[in-house]
Amino acid sequence: MRQGIALVISAPSGAGKTTLIRRLAAEFPGLGYSVSCTTRAPREGEVDGRDYIFLSRQAFEERRAAGDFAEWAEVHGNLYGTPLAPVREMLAQGRDILFDIDVQGAAQLKLNLEGTCFIFILPPSMTELERRLRLRGQDDEAAIERRLANARRELCEAPWYDALVVNDDLDAAYDRLRAAYVAATLAPARNPRLVGDLLATP
Amino acid sequence: MRQGIALVISAPSGAGKTTLIRRLAAEFPGLGYSVSCTTRAPREGEVDGRDYIFLSRQAFEERRAAGDFAEWAEVHGNLYGTPLAPVREMLAQGRDILFDIDVQGAAQLKLNLEGTCFIFILPPSMTELERRLRLRGQDDEAAIERRLANARRELCEAPWYDALVVNDDLDAAYDRLRAAYVAATLAPARNPRLVGDLLATP
Numbered sequence: 246m247r248q249g250i251a252l253v254i255s256a257p258s259g260a261g262k263t264t265l266i267r268r269l270a271a272e273f274p275g276l277g278y279s280v281s282c283t284t285r286a287p288r289e290g291e292v293d294g295r296d297y298i299f300l301s302r303q304a305f306e307e308r309r310a311a312g313d314f315a316e317w318a319e320v321h322g323n324l325y326g327t328p329l330a331p332v333r334e335m336l337a338q339g340r341d342i343l344f345d346i347d348v349q350g351a352a353q354l355k356l357n358l359e360g361t362c363f364i365f366i367l368p369p370s371m372t373e374l375e376r377r378l379r380l381r382g383q384d385d386e387a388a389i390e391r392r393l394a395n396a397r398r399e400l401c402e403a404p405w406y407d408a409l410v411v412n413d414d415l416d417a418a419y420d421r422l423r424a425a426y427v428a429a430t431l432a433p434a435r436n437p438r439l440v441g442d443l444l445a446t447p
Numbered sequence: 448m449r450q451g452i453a454l455v456i457s458a459p460s461g462a463g464k465t466t467l468i469r470r471l472a473a474e475f476p477g478l479g480y481s482v483s484c485t486t487r488a489p490r491e492g493e494v495d496g497r498d499y500i501f502l503s504r505q506a507f508e509e510r511r512a513a514g515d516f517a518e519w520a521e522v523h524g525n526l527y528g529t530p531l532a533p534v535r536e537m538l539a540q541g542r543d544i545l546f547d548i549d550v551q552g553a554a555q556l557k558l559n560l561e562g563t564c565f566i567f568i569l570p571p572s573m574t575e576l577e578r579r580l581r582l583r584g585q586d587d588e589a590a591i592e593r594r595l596a597n598a599r600r601e602l603c604e605a606p607w608y609d610a611l612v613v614n615d616d617l618d619a620a621y622d623r624l625r626a627a628y629v630a631a632t633l634a635p636a637r638n639p640r641l642v643g644d645l646l647a648t649p
Contacts, residue, residue, distance in 0.1 A: 367641070367642070367645060368645075369645075370645060370648060370649065371645065371646070371648070371649060372649045397646060400642055400645060400646055401642070401646075403635070403641075403642045404635045404642055405635070406635065407633075407634070407635075408630060408633035408634065409633050409634075409635055409638055409641055409642070410633060411641070420629065421629060421630075421632075421633055423626070424625070424626040424627075424628075424629035424630045424633070425626075425629075425630045425633055426626075427622065427623060427626035427627075427630070428610060428623075428626045428627045428629070428630030428631075429630075430623075431609075431610035431611050431612060431623055431626070431627055432609070432610065432611075433605070433606045433607070433608065433609075433611055436611055439569070439605075439611055439613070440569070440602055440603070440605045440606055440611070443569060443570075443571075443572060443573065443602060444573070444599060444602055444603075446572060446573070447572065447573060447574045
């Protein structure tokens with residue numbers, strides 16, 4: 246049986262990551278998500294254990310100190326973390342897991358979860374990234390400048406990822422993203438008994 | 448500019464390699480072939496420098512001693528070799544090159560040509576491989592037994608390849624082969640200036 250793949254997808258804001266991930270999830274419904282822990286309060290309709298595992302700050306910090314998280318971050322005063330044990334269990338069962346996380350979270354996974362496949366989605370140019378951010382119309386000038394500065398910092402991390410997917414054209418970019426995922430399923434390290442079983446059985 | 452990819456595809460006889468390679472070459476016409484050197488006599492219609500570089504045995508052995516070949520083999524008393532210099536030149540120009548070679552040749556390329564992408568095509572089972580060999584109707588019983596014994600030996604080398612493509616269904620296998628090739632084009636090591644250029648230009 247094939248080992249599951251932890252698939253990390255990162256991108257600067259405006260590169261088109263959300264659209265590409267939706268398409269991948271639609272084509273590969275078996276691709277699971279890990280449920281994160283958070284210290285923020287549940288929003289209306291959110292279910293504990295399905296949307297998030299809601300923890301007190303003390304409980305979160307205790308689990309973090311115990312090394313329970315594959316990666317964690319503080320965002321707007323709230324803590325978020327990916328619990329390692331359920332991820333390892335899903336992977337051992339052969340389930341693939343998608344992680345839609347930023348470069349800081351990805352860097353922690355790189356250290357804590359061996360065999361992870363890292364995919365970075367890039368804009369074709371900074372001009373085009375800026376154009377897309379303005380087109381969305383959700384940010385003021387200062388926010389756009391901040392996002393562009395963040396994008397420059399994040400792009401510097403792209404070279405340690407396994408695959409660089411330039412989103413110049415949505416269909417072409419999706420073909421590349423899909424290929425990076427499918428190719429990851431073909432690695433001998435993720436199919437440790439394939440050849441042996443083939444030779445052992447008639 | 449992206450660096451060219453040396454793409455090695457190996458498979459035991461009967462796994463369906465030729466059909467899959469034809470499809471890949473049809474979809475990616477930019478995928479080049481390297482012209483091999485050989486000591487065998489030209490056949491009718493073969494052009495020196497296009498089909499093969501025809502060499503005397505002495506000339507071949509001198510070039511082999513000089514380390515000119517990325518891989519070489521003796522088949523039915525004739526020597527065949529892949530000259531390294533034109534391969535490196537094509538790769539430096541960003542051209543991808545397909546190598547349709549056996550595991551012995553692939554093992555030599557593994558040592559002599561860094562960055563090569565190795566893809567192994569496997570039958571779904573030994574029974575199915577035997578069925579396909581019989582279906583072709585080109586071998587007698589002894590030849591089929593020989594091919595199956597060779598296949599078992601070759602399959603033991605599959606785990607050091609980069610991608611294992613099981614040819615259970617032709618369309619599914621082609622999708623995997625194609626993904627392995629496309630994913631290889633996305634590796635940061637083959638796109639050394641991608642991020643720098645993106646950040647340097649507007």
